[in-house]
Amino acid sequence: MNSSVIQHVEGRAIPVRGNDIDTDRIIPARYLRAITFDGLGEHAFEDDRKSNPDHPFDNPRYQGASILIANDNFGCGSSREHAPQALMRWGICAIVGESFAEIFLGNCTAMGVPCLTASTADIVKIQDAIEADPQREMAVDLKEKKMTFGDIEVNLQIAEGNRLQLIEGAWDATGMLLEGRGAVREVADKLPYVTGF
Amino acid sequence: MGQSLFHKVWDAHAVRTLPSGQTQLFIGLHLIHEVTSPQAFDMLRERGLTIAYPERTFATVDHIVPTSDVARPFADEMAEDMMVAIEENAQQFGLSFFGLDDERQGIVHVIGPELGLTQPGMTIACGDSHTSTHGAYGAIAFGIGTSQVRDVLATQCLAMDPLKVRRIEVSGTLGDGVYAKDVILNVIRNLGVKGGTGYAYEYAGSAIEAMDMEARMSVCNMSIEGGARAGYVNPDQTTYDYLQGRTYAPSGEAFDRAVSWWRSMASDADADYDDVYHLDGSALEPTVTWGITPGQALFVSEKVPALTDLPDDERDVAAEAYDYMDLKPGRAISGMPIDVAFVGSCTNSRISDLREAARVVEGHKVADGVKALVVPGSKSVLKTAESEGLHHIFEDAGFEWRGAGCSMCLAMNPDKLQGREVCASSSNRNFKGRQGSPTGRTLLMSPAMVAAAAIAGEVIDVRAM
Ligand code: SF4
Numbered sequence: 058m059n060s061s062v063i064q065h066v067e068g069r070a071i072p073v074r075g076n077d078i079d080t081d082r083i084i085p086a087r088y089l090r091a092i093t094f095d096g097l098g099e100h101a102f103e104d105d106r107k108s109n110p111d112h113p114f115d116n117p118r119y120q121g122a123s124i125l126i127a128n129d130n131f132g133c134g135s136s137r138e139h140a141p142q143a144l145m146r147w148g149i150c151a152i153v154g155e156s157f158a159e160i161f162l163g164n165c166t167a168m169g170v171p172c173l174t175a176s177t178a179d180i181v182k183i184q185d186a187i188e189a190d191p192q193r194e195m196a197v198d199l200k201e202k203k204m205t206f207g208d209i210e211v212n213l214q215i216a217e218g219n220r221l222q223l224i225e226g227a228w229d230a231t232g233m234l235l236e237g238r239g240a241v242r243e244v245a246d247k248l249p250y251v252t253g254f
Numbered sequence: 255m256g257q258s259l260f261h262k263v264w265d266a267h268a269v270r271t272l273p274s275g276q277t278q279l280f281i282g283l284h285l286i287h288e289v290t291s292p293q294a295f296d297m298l299r300e301r302g303l304t305i306a307y308p309e310r311t312f313a314t315v316d317h318i319v320p321t322s323d324v325a326r327p328f329a330d331e332m333a334e335d336m337m338v339a340i341e342e343n344a345q346q347f348g349l350s351f352f353g354l355d356d357e358r359q360g361i362v363h364v365i366g367p368e369l370g371l372t373q374p375g376m377t378i379a380c381g382d383s384h385t386s387t388h389g390a391y392g393a394i395a396f397g398i399g400t401s402q403v404r405d406v407l408a409t410q411c412l413a414m415d416p417l418k419v420r421r422i423e424v425s426g427t428l429g430d431g432v433y434a435k436d437v438i439l440n441v442i443r444n445l446g447v448k449g450g451t452g453y454a455y456e457y458a459g460s461a462i463e464a465m466d467m468e469a470r471m472s473v474c475n476m477s478i479e480g481g482a483r484a485g486y487v488n489p490d491q492t493t494y495d496y497l498q499g500r501t502y503a504p505s506g507e508a509f510d511r512a513v514s515w516w517r518s519m520a521s522d523a524d525a526d527y528d529d530v531y532h533l534d535g536s537a538l539e540p541t542v543t544w545g546i547t548p549g550q551a552l553f554v555s556e557k558v559p560a561l562t563d564l565p566d567d568e569r570d571v572a573a574e575a576y577d578y579m580d581l582k583p584g585r586a587i588s589g590m591p592i593d594v595a596f597v598g599s600c601t602n603s604r605i606s607d608l609r610e611a612a613r614v615v616e617g618h619k620v621a622d623g624v625k626a627l628v629v630p631g632s633k634s635v636l637k638t639a640e641s642e643g644l645h646h647i648f649e650d651a652g653f654e655w656r657g658a659g660c661s662m663c664l665a666m667n668p669d670k671l672q673g674r675e676v677c678a679s680s681s682n683r684n685f686k687g688r689q690g691s692p693t694g695r696t697l698l699m700s701p702a703m704v705a706a707a708a709i710a711g712e713v714i715d716v717r718a719m
Pocket of ligand 1: 600
């Protein structure tokens with residue numbers, strides 16, 4: 058099987074509560090001053106962590122977790138891929154939330170980090186359950202669009218195009234886009250602004 | 255049933271349907287800057303890929319550029335590294351590059367239109383969320399992440415899902431002291447910061463049609479703050495007049511042919527929309543944000559809302575905002591003291607913004623204890639402003655007059671808030687920590703309102719000046 062195929066994600070989970078958590082909070086802009094994404098993981102949520110010593114990213118109970126459980130409009134703000142890169146480099150492999158900002162979701166998908174949504178009630182239920190038992194493993198199943206945590210099972214949503222990209226290992230779009238090279242030229246040659254009107 | 259501009263542009267650029275069901279979309283113009291591109295070039299090198307259409311990518315530097323001392327090497331080593339990386343990448347891959355020693359340098363979303371690169375009917379992409387700005391010209395412009403920058407470099411295409419289109423009709427006439435910024439802040443306030451999810455916003459109606467191109471750019475710029483992936487205005491005579499004579503715009507007979515194509519790409523009168531939203535432009539007042547999301551906005555005459563005034567799903571963020579901003583519900587936003595006043599950013603750093611701010615400032619002095627700065631969006635704006643003597647008006651009043659760049663819009667260069675400072679800002683984001691201090695506070699407003707606040711030392715209705 059293609060090593061890019063992502064059908065299941067299993068691991069411990071970490072709840073980060075709050076609506077409208079923006080990309081400046083996920084990775085403060087001062088850490089964008091670099092020419093690689095290396096080392097971003099340790100700065101994820103840095104300002105939030107400074108002002109809240111109990112932040113889940115510092116809480117020993119959640120170290121080693123790989124599934125982030127977020128609330129509404131997670132990742133709003135900038136298009137900087139540094140935000141999902143910071144989360145991924147901290148150890149996050151999948152995110153389940155009430156909703157995501159679109160560019161953030163697109164960036165995550167392009168990196169092979171699935172973003173799925175569930176109802177507010179389900180998210181809150183799962184966040185509570187994780188807090189009560191952070192050592193328990195969670196399973197996210199992209200084929201069945203389900204998440205299980207102990208005896209809790211929750212239905213998940215994901216845009217079908219994104220789901221197919223992930224479960225078929227085609228989330229890195231470059232190869233796919235390169236295949237259409239000839240067709241691209243044809244489209245370009247029909248555009249008046251390409252041909253100089 | 256007719257078609258909207260969005261669908262016409264989409265169809266003209268659709269290459270094929272990908273196995274994932276997404277569309278492979280040709281990108282007509284690709285703009286890059288120093289922050290989100292170096293990793294993309296590294297990915298190309300790692301995979302041994304070249305650039306498919308190098309003549310369709312243009313590079314500049316804006317985010318990390320110091321606006322006071324641009325002597326090289328920069329004092330900040332990291333910034334210097336980023337600068338060197340884009341210089342070398344542009345050189346190695348043969349891209350047009352408007353660097354610090356080039357008259358065309360400036361904020362990427364200011365220079366695209368200024369140079370006539372941004373044109374109606376195009377698809378545009380840039381590794382920056384405010385790429386929506388270019389929609390003012392009737393282009394469909396997407397902010398993208400670094401992996402997608404790689405895709406565009408390697409293939410000149412993106413894999414995209416289509417969007418729905420919401421027409422936002424702003425009727426009436428904007429009153430004195432009410433600007434494009436106030437329009438978009440109210441759109442976001444009313445539709446919410448994620449109200450635009452899944453949509454492109456088409457801005458229309460008499461108030462939009464009456465705007466010049468720069469004002470339309472301010473509106474489209476903040477589409478992203480409203481959750482929309484793109485925002486645009488249909489091209490009209492104002493658009494064509496703006497483009498005529500610009501460096502990269504067609505000229506002579508080609509210009510006339512271009513205008514007929516551009517006209518044909520505008521939404522049909524009977525176009526079908528997924529949603530229509532109406533806003534009465536005549537009823538708007540100068541608007542200010544009070545909280546930590548751009549949707550937490552008020553008319554300057556209003557008071558900070560109580561939790562009970564707000565819908566359920568906005569209450570948690572409001573409670574967080576009271577705390578962070580140190581504001582109590584029921585307090586008037588007018589009269590809130592400020593420490594810093596910033597006129598700049600891709601939302602409001604063009605010549606018309608500077609003229610409006612200068613008009614307010616002329617003959618006054620910045621209040622004691624307030625640090626005020628004006629940062630033109632591009633070298634070209636700077637030159638025009640200086641030729642009109644605007645820099646003297648600002649400097650005489652006590653403003654700092656800076657070089658072109660993103661400056662205090664975000665915390666990637668030396669211009670930053672300190673501690674709990676409150677900043678009246680013409681930029682687009684009031685997120686926690688956005689302006690460089692983890693506890694710094696941002697009040698978004700129009701450039702004229704920023705100028706008024708600088709002089710009063712507090713938020714004040716510019717119409718009372
Ligand atoms: S001015 Fe601000 S919002 Fe605009 S491109 Fe620069 S940093 Fe981004």
